[in-house]
Amino acid sequence: SLAYVLWGGMNGLYQVIGEITKPLRDRMVSLLHLHRDSLGHKIFCRIQTFLLVDLTWLFFRTGHFLQSFRVLRQMVTVRNPWILFDGSLYNCGLNRANFGLLLICLGVLFFADYCKKKGIVIRNVIARQDYWFRLLFFVFSVCAILTFGIWGPGYDEANFIYFQF
Numbered sequence: 001s002l003a004y005v006l007w008g009g010m011n012g013l014y015q016v017i018g019e020i021t022k023p024l025r026d027r028m029v030s031l032l033h034l035h036r037d038s039l040g041h042k043i044f045c046r047i048q049t050f051l052l053v054d055l056t057w058l059f060f061r062t063g064h065f066l067q068s069f070r071v072l073r074q075m076v077t078v079r080n081p082w083i084l085f086d087g088s089l090y091n092c093g094l095n096r097a098n099f100g101l102l103l104i105c106l107g108v109l110f111f112a113d114y115c116k117k118k119g120i121v122i123r124n125v126i127a128r129q130d131y132w133f134r135l136l137f138f139v140f141s142v143c144a145i146l147t148f149g150i151w152g153p154g155y156d157e158a159n160f161i162y163f164q165f
Contacts, residue, residue: 006056006059006060007056007059007060010055010056010059010060011056014052014056055072058071058072101148
């Protein structure tokens with residue numbers, strides 16, 4: 001379908017543009033005395049990647065060029081920052097409780113990513129703890145998965161997002 005062509009085409013275009021502009025970007029880094037290992041540069045690259053992936057998802061999910069450009073135009077022209085604070089975001093699919101759970105899970109994900117970057121193996125840290133701690137951690141983990149998971153009587157695997165394409 002057209003959506004898959006857009007998805008693949010835009011990702012390919014990003015790679016081609018990245019290769020073409022690499023000498024220019026290398027020259028800019030040298031002229032501005034930037035360090036690619038610095039936290040600021042890494043954050044900038046991650047934000048840039050996030051925005052490009054979001055742009056690609058916009059075109060992929062709408063499936064129509066004109067609709068994608070309308071949404072993109074509204075994203076940059078409509079000035080309503082209060083929409084982030086008036087509770088209307090909870091009408092987009094996540095209620096307040098699920099949004100809070102999402103933030104907690106993102107925090108756990110960022111913590112795990114930080115540990116991985118620092119070379120901390122969480123499994124080894126847990127394995128070095130006392131038996132009672134490991135047992136409580138295991139029980140807590142299983143209870144959290146069963147409590148916050150979507151498995152149960154109302155579960156329908158057809159609702160899984162990748163089955164919708």
